[in-house]
Amino acid sequence: xxxxxxxxxxxxxxxxxxxxxxxxxxxxxxxxxxxxxxxxxxxxxxxxxxxxxxxxxxxxxxxxxxxxxxxxxxxxxxxxxxxxxxxxxxxxxxxxxxxxxxxxxxxxxxxxxxxxxxxxxxxxxxxxxxxxxxxxxxxxxxxxxxxxxxxxxxxxxxxxxxxxxxxxxxxxxxxxxxxxxxxxxxxxxxxxxxxxxxxxxxxxxxxxxxxxxxxxxxxxxxxxxxxxxxxxxxxxxxxxxxxxxxxxxxxxxxxxxxxxxxxxxxxxxxxxxxxxxxxxxxxxxxxxxxxxxxxxxxxxxxxxxxxxxxxxxxxxxxxxxxxxxxxxxxxxxxxxxxxxxxxxxxxxxxxxxxxxxxxxxxxxxxxxxxxxxxxxxxxxxxxxxxxxxxxxxxxxxxxxxxxxxxxxxxxxxxxxxxxxxxxxxxxxxxxxxxxxxxxxxxxxxxxxxxxxxxxxxxxxxxxxxxxxxxxxxxxxxxxxxxxxxxxxxxxxxxxxxxxxxx
Amino acid sequence: xxxxxxxxxxxxxxxxxxxxxxxxxxxxxxxxxxxxxxxxxxxxxxxxxxxxxxxxxxxxxxxxxxxxxxxxxxxxxxxxxxxxxxxxxxxxxxxxxxxxxxxxxxxxxxxxxxxxxxxxxxxxxxxxxxxxxxxxxxxxxxxxxxxxxxxxxxxxxxxxxxxxxxxxxxxxxxxxxxxxxxxxxxxxxxxxxxxxxxxxxxxxxxxxxxxxxxxxxxxxxxxxxxxxxxxxxxxxxxxxxxxxxxxxxxxxxxxxxxxxxxxxxxxxxxxxxxxxxxxxxxxxxxxxxxxxxxxxxxxxxxxxxxxxxxxxxxxxxxxxxxxxxxxxxxxxxxxxxxxxxxxxxxxxxxxxxxxxxxxxxxxxxxxx
Numbered sequence: 001x002x003x004x005x006x007x008x009x010x011x012x013x014x015x016x017x018x019x020x021x022x023x024x025x026x027x028x029x030x031x032x033x034x035x036x037x038x039x040x041x042x043x044x045x046x047x048x049x050x051x052x053x054x055x056x057x058x059x060x061x062x063x064x065x066x067x068x069x070x071x072x073x074x075x076x077x078x079x080x081x082x083x084x085x086x087x088x089x090x091x092x093x094x095x096x097x098x099x100x101x102x103x104x105x106x107x108x109x110x111x112x113x114x115x116x117x118x119x120x121x122x123x124x125x126x127x128x129x130x131x132x133x134x135x136x137x138x139x140x141x142x143x144x145x146x147x148x149x150x151x152x153x154x155x156x157x158x159x160x161x162x163x164x165x166x167x168x169x170x171x172x173x174x175x176x177x178x179x180x181x182x183x184x185x186x187x188x189x190x191x192x193x194x195x196x197x198x199x200x201x202x203x204x205x206x207x208x209x210x211x212x213x214x215x216x217x218x219x220x221x222x223x224x225x226x227x228x229x230x231x232x233x234x235x236x237x238x239x240x241x242x243x244x245x246x247x248x249x250x251x252x253x254x255x256x257x258x259x260x261x262x263x264x265x266x267x268x269x270x271x272x273x274x275x276x277x278x279x280x281x282x283x284x285x286x287x288x289x290x291x292x293x294x295x296x297x298x299x300x301x302x303x304x305x306x307x308x309x310x311x312x313x314x315x316x317x318x319x320x321x322x323x324x325x326x327x328x329x330x331x332x333x334x335x336x337x338x339x340x341x342x343x344x345x346x347x348x349x350x351x352x353x354x355x356x357x358x359x360x361x362x363x364x365x366x367x368x369x370x371x372x373x374x375x376x377x378x379x380x381x382x383x384x385x386x387x388x389x390x391x392x393x394x395x396x397x398x399x400x401x402x403x404x405x406x407x408x409x410x411x412x413x414x415x416x417x418x419x420x421x422x423x424x425x426x427x428x429x430x431x432x433x434x435x436x437x438x439x440x441x442x443x444x445x446x447x448x449x450x451x452x453x454x455x456x457x458x459x460x461x462x463x464x465x466x467x468x469x470x471x472x473x474x475x476x477x478x479x480x481x482x483x484x485x486x487x488x489x490x491x492x493x494x495x496x497x498x499x500x501x502x
Numbered sequence: 503x504x505x506x507x508x509x510x511x512x513x514x515x516x517x518x519x520x521x522x523x524x525x526x527x528x529x530x531x532x533x534x535x536x537x538x539x540x541x542x543x544x545x546x547x548x549x550x551x552x553x554x555x556x557x558x559x560x561x562x563x564x565x566x567x568x569x570x571x572x573x574x575x576x577x578x579x580x581x582x583x584x585x586x587x588x589x590x591x592x593x594x595x596x597x598x599x600x601x602x603x604x605x606x607x608x609x610x611x612x613x614x615x616x617x618x619x620x621x622x623x624x625x626x627x628x629x630x631x632x633x634x635x636x637x638x639x640x641x642x643x644x645x646x647x648x649x650x651x652x653x654x655x656x657x658x659x660x661x662x663x664x665x666x667x668x669x670x671x672x673x674x675x676x677x678x679x680x681x682x683x684x685x686x687x688x689x690x691x692x693x694x695x696x697x698x699x700x701x702x703x704x705x706x707x708x709x710x711x712x713x714x715x716x717x718x719x720x721x722x723x724x725x726x727x728x729x730x731x732x733x734x735x736x737x738x739x740x741x742x743x744x745x746x747x748x749x750x751x752x753x754x755x756x757x758x759x760x761x762x763x764x765x766x767x768x769x770x771x772x773x774x775x776x777x778x779x780x781x782x783x784x785x786x787x788x789x790x791x792x793x794x795x796x797x798x799x800x801x802x803x804x805x806x807x808x809x810x811x812x813x814x815x816x817x818x819x820x821x822x823x824x825x826x827x828x829x830x831x832x833x834x835x836x837x838x839x840x841x842x843x844x845x846x847x848x849x850x851x852x853x854x855x856x857x858x859x860x861x862x863x864x865x866x867x868x869x870x
Contacts, residue, residue, distance in 0.1 A: 346737050
């Protein structure tokens with residue numbers, strides 16, 4: 001057994017109303033690459049933030065090699081001093097400085113700096129790690145992969161014992177990923193313990209030695225990579241034991257098939273987001289779903305259809321007619337609605353009132369010179385506040401001050417108001433209470449029975465099984481399968497996601 | 503009994519007091535009123551408006567208030583445009599003073615040709631106005647493209663015209679400083695026979711057009727949406743770049759009108775000294791109106807009140823015979839106070855005070 005470099009025991013962390021971590025243990029050995037896996041909200045980033053001193057833990061102990069007592073990390077700088085370094089998904093270096101400057105900035109208290117010496121030192125470090133960058137090169141001129149490697153080099157040079165890589169590969173292409181992996185293996189061989197957070201399953205199996213799985217803030221377990229087949233990993237992340245999965249009856253099945261009018265059809269559609277060309281058809285009155293892990297390209301597919309990401313190839317047909325959608329407004333005018341994934345960032349207009357948020361999409365479709373009168377927009381607001389049971393003091397209340405579920409209902413009302421033929425709901429139930437979730441699911445089925453074609457995306461498989469009659473399964477930006485009817489079971493979905501035949 | 507009803511009255515007055523204090527226009531209006539009262543205190547005849555005669559024996563209204571209303575014209579018009587730019591682009595246009603110089607230069611060139619003291623206008627005034635507005639809108643479009651298309655911070659983008667504008671204005675007049683025929687002066691002073699200063703009429707017209715535009719189009723909704731959350735706005739079918747561009751062009755139009763009024767006041771334009779540092783006054787007017795300079799929500803009425811507040815302050819300092827060189831210092835001090843009062847820190851302190859007074863009122867009831 002190798003020496004452990006870091007142990008975390010019984011870590012607890014609560015936020016108001018949420019228990020983010022409960023009794024989580026984590027052990028990292030010298031010279032291993034350890035994947036930290038879990039679905040959205042499983043507590044991965046909270047654990048990382050506790051470790052790096054961004055959050056203070058509520059309870060539990062952290063030990064690090066070389067110090068006998070439990071350590072208490074109160075700030076990111078302290079974590080760095082203890083030898084815990086983090087490289088985040090977004091580059092946190094200074095793009096306007098040179099590579100060498102980035103390597104050494106903030107690490108010296110000297111007033112005078114001998115940059116000549118530093119440059120040659122930087123060259124040694126870069127050479128030693130096989131990074132192809134010149135010390136005097138400006139960082140922004142390097143590729144993103146190199147920038148990331150410089151960030152890693154900086155961490156390594158600070159004599160880190162624990163290196164945390166948080167989603168480092170999400171903005172890299174395949175060659176760059178290969179380079180990064182080579183660097184990570186090099187560091188592993190030098191004895192650095194690496195924690196690797198990612199949502200790409202294949203990369204975990206290429207690179208890692210061990211996997212720790214979290215779910216809902218609790219530890220599911222620690223596994224040797226060889227002992228955990230992909231399917232089981234997916235099952236563990238989703239919280240389903242393969243053997244005991246009860247088949248959930250799909251109530252939506254009856255709706256399917258009574259009409260075969262095609263609403264949306266894509267042919268080899270691809271966009272700048274990097275999704276691979278996909279084919280997809282949606283019929284009138286049908287609820288389809290895109291299943292897959294976070295980052296597998298679910299949202300990117302529908303964003304391409306809606307014109308939110310620039311389309312780079314392929315065809316899109318709406319009701320059999322070839323259309324060229326270059327912006328959301330064109331999609332809206334063709335009868336497509338899109339409730340975006342990130343409500344805070346892409347959905348609500350924070351300071352505007354519930355009423356203004358509600359009418360926005362329809363108002364934009366109507367045109368700049370034709371504003372609704374106050375009476376008209378108030379009537380819309382009253383109608384939908386009542387229809388969806390939105391809890392708000394008045395229609396004039398800023399949407400900011402509503403609860404998440406009610407904000408989501410307002411955004412949903414915004415799109416219902418446009419009476420789309422095809423409505424895309426991207427994670428409409430994330431972060432909202434169970435009652436509202438069920439209401440939204442019911443509403444989706446009701447709308448479909450009235451003839452609307454709907455695409456429903458959710459991280460919760462049960463929810464998809466309950467509402468969808470056909471599932472498109474995605475992995476690592478590819479569509480890897482399409483399931484319907486009897487094939488739509490949790491088992492099959494997980495096998496398809498994992499890429500194995502069952 | 504009487505004590506009881508007294509208490510009820512205090513309760514009601516506390517809630518009315520709170521409603522007034524909480525209103526977003528309370529501080530701007532209160533400060534304007536305070537300044538006006540201060541003016542009356544300094545000069546009891548401050549409010550008096552009388553009918554006088556100008557040098558051509560035409561009836562004209564005279565008085566301090568009239569002067570303030572008339573002199574504030576450029577500030578008010580520019581503040582309207584600046585409010586929209588601030589809202590949509592989350593930044594400010596600092597080139598408005600310099601572009602007024604460009605507009606002035608264009609208007610003078612159109613009216614005077616290459617003569618320095620023509621006895622007749624070289625072109626109808628409407629042509630000068632339209633070309634002036636066009637020049638202003640072209641400058642606005644230039645700024646707008648830099649901000650909306652190239653994503654340059656508004657203050658950096660407009661720094662270009664801020665630096666070059668006054669020289670461009672001088673070049674537009676061919677390096678001359680012509681003085682146009684007197685009839686051009688009607689628009690910055692009086693139309694013969696009509697006693698109300700023309701700038702006041704122009705202000706009223708511009709405000710009316712603004713009110714109608716905000717009512718009859720979605721300008722307000724779109725600019726606020728884009729300013730608050732441009733990502734979400736674009737997913738709702740808006741084109742944030744186009745809307746930012748539009749607000750800059752509208753500000754350009756405002757610059758055109760303001761430049762027209764300003765050059766008409768003395769019928770001549772010195773591009774290097776015309777409306778000195780007005781950009782700062784305009785931005786302040788927007789801020790004094792209770793609008794966030796960080797963009798998003800705005801209140802047009804606030805900006806207009808802010809513009810009049812600044813003009814009142816300036817004219818008060820002049821009446822007090824404050825040394826011209828010292829005026830900016832006094833202005834700065836007063837503005838610091840005013841901006842501090844409106845800061846969230848101070849407001850929450852005030853809010854606590856109100857809560858505290860309510861608390862003590864409640865305690866009094868229990869004791870009784």
